Amino acid sequence: MTEIELSAAKEVLAKAFDLSQLDIPEDAALDNFEPWDSLGHVQVLFLVEAFLERELETEEAISIVDLKTLQEALQ
Amino acid sequence: MSTEFVPGGAVQLSASQYQLRTLGENDVSQAYVDWLNDPEVNAYLAVRFSTQTMESTKSYVRGHDNRTAFLFGIFAEQGTRHIGNFSLMVKPNHEVGILGVMVGDKAYWGESVVQEGRTAILNYCFGPLALAKVHGACYSDNRPAIYNYRRQGWQLDGIQKKHVLSKGRYVDMVNFAMFKEEWLSRND
Numbered sequence: 549m550t551e552i553e554l555s556a557a558k559e560v561l562a563k564a565f566d567l568s569q570l571d572i573p574e575d576a577a578l579d580n581f582e583p584w585d586s587l588g589h590v591q592v593l594f595l596v597e598a599f600l601e602r603e604l605e606t607e608e609a610i611s612i613v614d615l616k617t618l619q620e621a622l623q
Numbered sequence: 624m625s626t627e628f629v630p631g632g633a634v635q636l637s638a639s640q641y642q643l644r645t646l647g648e649n650d651v652s653q654a655y656v657d658w659l660n661d662p663e664v665n666a667y668l669a670v671r672f673s674t675q676t677m678e679s680t681k682s683y684v685r686g687h688d689n690r691t692a693f694l695f696g697i698f699a700e701q702g703t704r705h706i707g708n709f710s711l712m713v714k715p716n717h718e719v720g721i722l723g724v725m726v727g728d729k730a731y732w733g734e735s736v737v738q739e740g741r742t743a744i745l746n747y748c749f750g751p752l753a754l755a756k757v758h759g760a761c762y763s764d765n766r767p768a769i770y771n772y773r774r775q776g777w778q779l780d781g782i783q784k785k786h787v788l789s790k791g792r793y794v795d796m797v798n799f800a801m802f803k804e805e806w807l808s809r810n811d
Contacts, residue, residue, distance in 0.1 A: 586733055606782050
């Protein structure tokens with residue numbers, strides 16, 4: 549993961565949870581990062597779609613479970 | 624009420640903040656009926672296609688025999704406040720359960736109700752009921768539901784493309800599965 553890609557993924561989470569990028573841990577995942585709740589997840593997917601300027605396929609939406617898979621979805 | 628499987632007998636399970644127990648006709652309240660008719664609550668439920676009444680709801684509750692059809696009420700505030708239901712249909716010949724959930728009380732949306740309740744029910748499914756697999760499903764536009772399945776480690780069990788009409792659009796039905804060995808290994 550490059551710094552730019554990591555930064556984009558962290559920025560999505562930071563915006564979704566109203567946090568600073570510095571508050572997003574490298575291992576952030578929906579089962580270990582407290583701010584990542586169900587309503588926050590809706591916002592994460594909305595921001596990914598805004599970034600990509602298209603609707604996510606179901607398979608893509610399901611794949612996003614942590615910072616790494618979020619970064620992959622942003623590519 | 625029992626935490627074990629007694630065919631036909633009522634069941635009571637404890638989730639950390641909630642109680643789950645077999646729902647009876649006496650638990651059917653106007654608030655429960657109102658949930659079923661609320662477009663926000665029933666947006667992803669089949670009940671939205673017809674108006675529900677006290678009698679239709681009691682009839683639905685009576686349709687659960689605690690043998691292959693279970694209906695668990697979810698109760699908050701030390702078991703005094705009915706906030707939703709889990710339904711569990713069991714196919715004993717295949718050792719498969721089909722699990723559904725409705726949280727009707729909007730005060731509990733975004734809380735841990737589904738996660739905690741499902742944990743208790745999965746323990747019951749893979750323990751006393753000796754099931755091998757539990758199946759769940761949601762519409763692809765129900766993203767909080769997708770979150771709940773994924774957060775709990777359910778595996779994708781197939782996507783039925785453009786399978787249902789939701790809010791005027793054809794959307795996918797997303798199937799999830801939890802297998803006994805996976806659940807037990809996660810909870811060792």
